[in-house]
Amino acid sequence: MHELISRYDHHYYVLDAPLVPDVEYDRRMRELQGLEAAFPELRTSDSPTQRVGGAALDGFEEVRHRVPMLSLANAFSHEEVREFDQRVRKGLEQSSVHYSAEPKLDGVAIALTYEQGELVQAATRGDGQRGENVTANVKTIAAIPLRLRGAGWPELLEVRGEIYMPLAGFKAWNAEAENKGDKPLVNPRNGAAGSLRQLDSRITARRPLAFYAYSVASMDGLPDGQGAILKQLQQWGIPVNPEVRSVEGADGLQRYFEQLQQKRDSLPYDIDGVVFKVDALAEQALLGAVSRAPRWALAQKFPAQEEMTQLRDIDVQVGRTGAITPVARLEPVFVGGVTVTNATLHNEDEIRRKDVRVGDWVVVRRAGDVIPEVARVVRERRPPHAQPFVMPTACPVCGSAVERQADEAVARCTGGLVCAAQLAQRIQHFASRQAMDIEGLGEKLVAQLVERQLISSVADLYTLSAESLLTLERMGEKSARNLLAAIDNSKTPELGRLLFALGIREVGVVTANQLANHFRSMEALQAADCDALEAVDDVGPVVAKHVQAFFREPHNQHVLQALEAAGLRYEAPERREGPKPLAGQIWVLTGALSVPRPQARQALEGLGA
Template sequence: MSRSGKESSPARRIEALREEIRAHNHRYYVLDDPSIPDAEYDRLLRELEQLEAEHPELDDPDSPTHRVGARADEGFATVEHVVPMLSLANAFEDDEVAEFDRRIRELLDVESVTYTAEPKLDGLAISLRYEGGRLVRAATRGDGQAGEDVTGNVRTIRAIPLTLVGDELPDPLEVRGEVYMTRSGFRALNERLAAEDHKTFVNPRNAAAGSLRQLDPAVTADRPLRFFAYQALAEAGLGDNQSAVLERLREIGFPVSSLVRRVEGLDGLLAAYRDIGEARDALDFDIDGVVYKVEDFDRQQELGFVSRSPRWALARKFPAQEELTTLRAIDVQVGRTGKLTPVARLEPVFVGGVTVTNATLHNLDEIRRKDIRPGDAVIVRRAGDVIPEVVRALPEKRRSDLPEWQLPEHCPVCGSHVELVEGQADARCSGGLVCPAQRKRALEHFASRGAMDIEGLGTKIIAQLVERQRVDDPADLYSLDVETLAGLDRMGEKSAAKLVEAIARSKDVSLGRFLFALGIREVGEVGARNLARHFGGLDALMAADPEALEAVEDVGPIMAAHIHEFFSEQRNRAVVQRLLDAGVTPQAESAEPAGEQPLSGCSFVLTGSLSSMPRSEAKKRLQALGAKVTGSVSKNTRAVIVGDSPGSKLDKARELGVAVFDEDALAALLEGRLPEA
């Protein structure tokens, strides 16, 4: 390259592109940690190809346009491919496919060409060598000339035959195909890795590559890897065309995609692209396009190769499912149940066939795990009709002054306190009775049969009352009159009068049903009755702290936290007071009398495995004797009953100085005797 060439603008851009693409190749093929979507990589490579074509004097044999991937990692032995594993030329539009078909017809001097159309699998290309019908070597594509010897790992993949089936097998035989991971397997693997505090994978392709290239084959064996064969080298003698070879590969033991089809001419190519594209979202594995191949091998030989690609094949890409864009801001939406969902506001980007401006971020834990911040460059994924999501941020492109995003402390809709419960990913608005986002659902629940049982107050009536701003919270129901209700759609005066009567009747209600009607998270009908019986009245319940709440039968720390949070929100307490002022009279339920049962007033916690009976049975028998059996240890716990392999509850008991009982002490308890601590 001349000195003057280096100084020119095209030369600088070409060199910059080469360096950037080499870096991305290393991350993609060697580190299994791509930093940009495939579509962005394709754009960089196409720009480089175009510039090199315009400036042939700047050609370099070491340019990424002359290679496929990256050299092997030092952790694996290097395998030289006898026949290079080349990449394919790409097409993105129908016109490019038409040009491919025209060029093939002209080179072969024929009016029509028969092709195979195959799904372009999004995994890791692999070459398998068989000698005497037995697998002797497996190698990755690498840079196309040489790859990594991953034989030990490939032998753990059950979809790949170790010994071929049938007689008269070619010897040696080299078969090429794609190792991939199913979408369901990918989700399960990531869930397991996250639970173990390990790094998760970005997508199934990344997971497949990372799993196959483990230095320990036992790790690969534990990963849900699959395989499809798509080629045998020409000298194998399995057939004289691609369809015949694929059928023969299937016969001798290789899985072959059922989506492969034989088509005629340009119309067949375009129809196959549409058909396979329509099937894409229903598959349990990722494909990112369709590969077209001239069917006949003799014609493939006649067409030959150009640069790093065969002339007789073309990869038609689907619209990108992942794209790079900028995260403008993170907003928070409040759902009908009060759940707060962070939503990404994006610089508009075309992905998955549509322009995307918003994407889900799931919850605060996901934002923290992915370290996503407003202002970040992010990768957005949209597959089919699935809601777009932000897959990852690119910290290497981040400005140093970008702060972590913080969840708001108050609901953006009603201003109530946002509740975050330890151990739960979701944050929720605590203003269940007053939040407009939750209004319809709260009213529907309040009027339901197990709650206030207001006959005739259904979802359609509630929707009209809310939309016409007649009702803001449950207390407003008790000020409705016949005239107001009769003005609703499909409501005459007679129906309105009946509904007013039903609302009035609901004022006399048991405390348990009233508590259930308030819609406190985790509090069902049984839990509400237990609370009512334990506290006996509404005032005592509203004043209870979490520790006192946990003393109630079947109330654990999470439910106790929700109850305490609900009554700590002053807006909720104001609605409860307005209900009472409107004449709603929750009938007090007496607390269970003390002293009638030998264990009445005693609270116990069970932990570990009991040898004498299941813990569930022990709990029932203790409760039958008047005891409370709770899920967490507090200073009010009478004793922790310990079986084999106890958990952290034993440590908590020792920390608080709570008595610890063994199974002999449990037997005494069940006889109605309280052992000495």
């Protein structure tokens, strides 16, 4: 019975060719449930009945990806795609290249690990280096096999793909929610993401989720091309999108994009573009990757969805680096599956270029189907009272002067940590998951801490007491204890996390880890000149300048000393001790690697290279 239902699942989810009506499937499933209830020894971990979910979890375990889950470079025009093809051909020294093309599903990226053919782990993308273990939830998704079919699969197989919510399931779920008086899902992507993050897998089991594989992270025992790998995965029972095609050259890429764009509204799921990948794995290896994305792949986004609405006002927001960003306050409008009330205006130059005025009718676009922005003004509908926007000369939060450097498009508040907005956002950044990961330190709580003047820098977090926390709104003894414990647990971060947490301009997660792996200590990093800094991968003159400026600023040195005095001790990247078989050798890292480039460099240096 177990094998029979698994066969039904394979034909339904992978082959899209159901063998029996739903009523017969349900009858067989009930029979299997009855058998396993009568004979518990027959129940196995990969039984179809185990998809119903189990007890609720307290939280999600963090998982480090064996191979980073890189993002993709984006293109928004055919010209950019042609430039991509030109770069690929130049890199491979070929006149034409074969690509694998597929829809870009608007879902949630997931990594599935199979050992000996059995699903043992499912992890979200997270920051690309670390994700969350959502295995219990993913095992409830009928489209994902708990055990691979057939034979010949490697001992370890890591499959990557997209979990999504089909449109029919999304509509049915919302219809039922409205009938019950429950809150409906905003859009299919949010529905999929929220379903995966349920601590109670029984809730996930009730959600209409599906899955398509798009790549693997382990190559042993697999074919040598992207298209062939997907076909092999399908033979092992893993669903693959039926719209995957093999195309040649820039013209083939453009034709595929246009064909899929025409089919977009008739597809049973949401897509926001297409993905192109060089098909041959050997060619992918030759092209390699930059720190954030492979050079052999590209995502071409569909033209953003647009709607017209009226601009009611323009406010400015102050970021953690003091950046003053104008924001349009709009009459609510539904764009690309969400209700938009605010949209970015980027900077003063953009406002002037587009001649955006308060009271204008504007076209709002979700750029890349994600970030709402004011695309253009509908001049013929401009009311006579529409007023030009004047950039403030004083910070709206602290009153400090607003200045703009000649070589920058962004105006900045000069208040530094005197500015409560900057302080609050710096602390939120410091506590964020990819930085010090202080759970429970959210936006509202940080705002209270700043407003009550309980903290004036990130170092003050480590001097907070239960007594001071209990003076805050909605803060009980248990919450105070939990927050203090989370703060204390953050005292031994990896050096890369600490560098990212400090909020140095232009230093993101990847760059922070590269700096940590290269210099290995805060002291060595602070002593580095621009030439030494620029020797680090992806660190150019601008980043080097910002790093130096950060460590030369006296206030920042005071904060670093205060952090050390509070007991914060970072963990340096591990250095391998032992024989140096590569001593005296020079190694050059090129092409695609199975580990992050800094990790490979660290390993080689540990061997004496």
